[in-house]
Amino acid sequence: MTAADLSQIPDVDIDSDGVFKYVLIRVHAVPPSGAPAGESKEIVRGYKWAEYHADIYDKVSGEMQKKGYDCVCLGGGRISHQSQDKKIHVYGYSMGYGRAQHSVSTEKIKARYPDYEVTWADDGY
Numbered sequence: 001m002t003a004a005d006l007s008q009i010p011d012v013d014i015d016s017d018g019v020f021k022y023v024l025i026r027v028h029a030v031p032p033s034g035a036p037a038g039e040s041k042e043i044v045r046g047y048k049w050a051e052y053h054a055d056i057y058d059k060v061s062g063e064m065q066k067k068g069y070d071c072v073c074l075g076g077g078r079i080s081h082q083s084q085d086k087k088i089h090v091y092g093y094s095m096g097y098g099r100a101q102h103s104v105s106t107e108k109i110k111a112r113y114p115d116y117e118v119t120w121a122d123d124g125y
Contacts, residue, residue, distance in 0.1 A: 005029070006041050009064075012112035014046040017083045022046030022090070023056050023076040024100035030070045044105045046079045053094040075100030079109075088113060090120040 009027060014020075028040035043060075050056045053076035061071040076094025080087075090106050093099035102120035110118045 006039055006069075009041070009043060009069075010112075011041070011108045012044045014044065014079055014081060014109070015048050017081055018048050019078060019080045020046050020048040021050050021053050021056065021076060021094070022079045022100070022105070023053050023060075023094065023097065024074045024105050025057065025060060026072045026074055027064055027069050028071075030068055042074065042104055042108065044108050046081075052096065054096055057097070073097045077102060077105070086113075086116045088116050088118045090118070091123065 006027065006029070014022060023045055025043050025045060026040050027043055029038045045056050045060050047056055057073045064071050075098045077090060077100050078092040080089040082088070088109055090102045090109065099122065102122065106118050106120040110116070
């Protein structure tokens with residue numbers, strides 16, 4: 001796997017509206033035995049169907065493993081996506097994974113939704 005392969009993985013995949021849990025995941029190619037870890041990237045995933053942050057991570061990591069990648073969950077939080085107002089707010093934390101680095105998540109979301117107002121805060125659950 002190369003960095004070009006990693007570029008095929010969308011940086012952001014979140015539900016189109018509502019308030020929901022999200023996780024920040026680092027994805028990297030599985031190196032040959034004994035080799036150092038290669039290229040990696042962070043991705044944001046958030047869905048209303050998830051009761052727990054682990055539900056999202058388990059689904060995404062399973063999909064990535066089938067494609068030859070390994071994953072690490074860097075933390076979680078919540079996203080409030082107001083598509084009519086073109087606003088996204090990232091906040092809170094995951095009980096299981098801790099608080100994601102919302103500034104990283106926000107930059108990725110801004111790139112995916114350039115015409116939105118995207119904000120973040122460390123407060124809230």
